[in-house]
Amino acid sequence: MRAIVVTEHGGPEVLHPSEVPAPEPGAGQLAVEVAAAGVNYIDTYHRTGRYPTKPPFTPGVEVAGTVVAVGPGVTGFAAGDLVATADAVGGYAERALVNADRAIAVPAGADLRLAAAALLQGMTAHYLTHSTHPVLPGETVLVHAAAGGMGLLLTQLVKLRGGRVIGTVSTPEKERLAREAGADEVLGYDGFAEAVRDLTGGEGVAAVYDGVGRTTFDGSLAALRRRGVLALYGAASGPVDPVDPMRLAGAGGVYLTRPSLAHYTVTREELAERAGDVLRWVASGELKLHIGRTYPLADARTAHEDLEGRRTTGKLLLIP
Template sequence: MRAIVVNTPGGSAALEPAEIPDPVPGPGEVLVDVAASGVNFIDVYHREGRYPLPVPFVPGSEGAGTVTAVGEGVSDVVVGDRVGWAQVLGSYAAKAVIPAEQAIVLPPGVSPGLAAAVLLQGLTAHYLTHSTYAVRQGDDVLVHAAAGGMGLLLTQIAKLRGARVIGTVSTPEKEKLARQAGADEVIGYEDFADEVKKITGGGAHVVYDGVGAATFDGSLTSLRPRGMLALYGAASGAVPPFDPQRLNAAGSVFLTRPSLTHYVADREELLWRAGDVLGWVASGALKVHVSQRYPLAEARRAHDDLEARRTTGKLLLVP
């Protein structure tokens, strides 16, 4: 089958198109013909070796398609089901083996392409807005990179929960997308903390920051006393070590570095979050913006575009 393989971690050239044997599902697993794979920053971290993995490996943590075979002991997923998944390595391929407990059966009205575009980021946006900091009616929420795939989902879900959303963007085109997603205020990155304090009259209740090093200091300053900074990513680089006394000086604020793994700790929690996200997509309450689809063989170009921030919304690889 066609796949992308990383033999040696590094830059985007480490993504090598290859022909490899078809995978076979073992006990508790299902085999899926992949319709689309999501492209995410976690894939970049795996490719670079920032999160080391045994080599060689097939990257890609998100996808969707149709089940073509099931392993021993699988009962709640059957051949012919359309399923999606997140956090399952090996999605940059024509076929993938998925643990049945990670397979999410898609509801009517949600295509595999939409599922591959929304699941990983949608589940992340769900836990950030419902659990890490449960957004309440009237809260002031700062969303960085508000026109990116995560930012657009975070903005919409925070609005569904009644928040006032302030989004940061870098271009007029991205400002338009953020406003279409429901952002009440859209600002640039220069002096954004001062702008947030001016807009809110005291600071944000929560800052959702997936940018990292470039925005961290301003994100802390943007908070009101006892506010929370949810640092869920590091697109601009890792945040250097810092003195915890800064949290006191900023107003007894909270800092958390969450990850999806700990917020889908069992299948019940996974299906709760996925059910909400896919239900919103099916009803039209949550819009998914797919900015570009690339052939699987062009995974390098997809990573280059993502890292250079030349894109908005979601990127997909199509086998």
């Protein structure tokens, strides 16, 4: 089968289209014929070695597709079922393995590309807005990269909870997309902390959802209100330098957290609840997905270059 293989950590050039044996499911696993695979920053962290992954490996954790085989001990799934997951093994391929306890059933007839686009970022936006800092009606929050795949979903979920969104973007086109998603105010990155203070009467925001990292971190701290929450869920611009805890006191007794989806889908029940909410909102139209671009599997390198070069909006998908 065709797959993308990483034989050494590095830049996008280490993503090699290859022919490899199709994987067979082990105990508790499903083999899934991949209809679409999500392209996410976590894939770049695996590729570079920021998140330890031993080469050779096939990246990709988010897929949707059709079950073609089940391993020993699997119950509740059978060949022919449609599933999606944010915990695949080797998703950048024609066939991937999925632990059955991390698979989510997709209704027959559903658009598998939408399912692939929804789960990882949708559940991340869910836990950030519902658990890390549950947005209250009338609260103002700051969403960085508001026109990206995560930013568009965060904005919509904050609005569903009755909050007000200030978003940051880098281009006029991205501003248009952020406003269409519901952002109340949209800023550029230069001087955003001061602008946030101006827009909130000097108070600051209740929370900052920051997936950018190094280049926005200082401003994010400065934009928080007293006892606000900085949820640093990613590092698109690079990792943040070590932080002296006294900076949190100086910023107003604020809270800093570095969560990940794994921390908020620990049990099967929690995973199913978050995934169920996201897929239901997508089906009802309450949550609109923006698929910015699709790429053939062999163009995984280009997808990573576009993502890391911040040349994209919305969700990116690989289509085997």
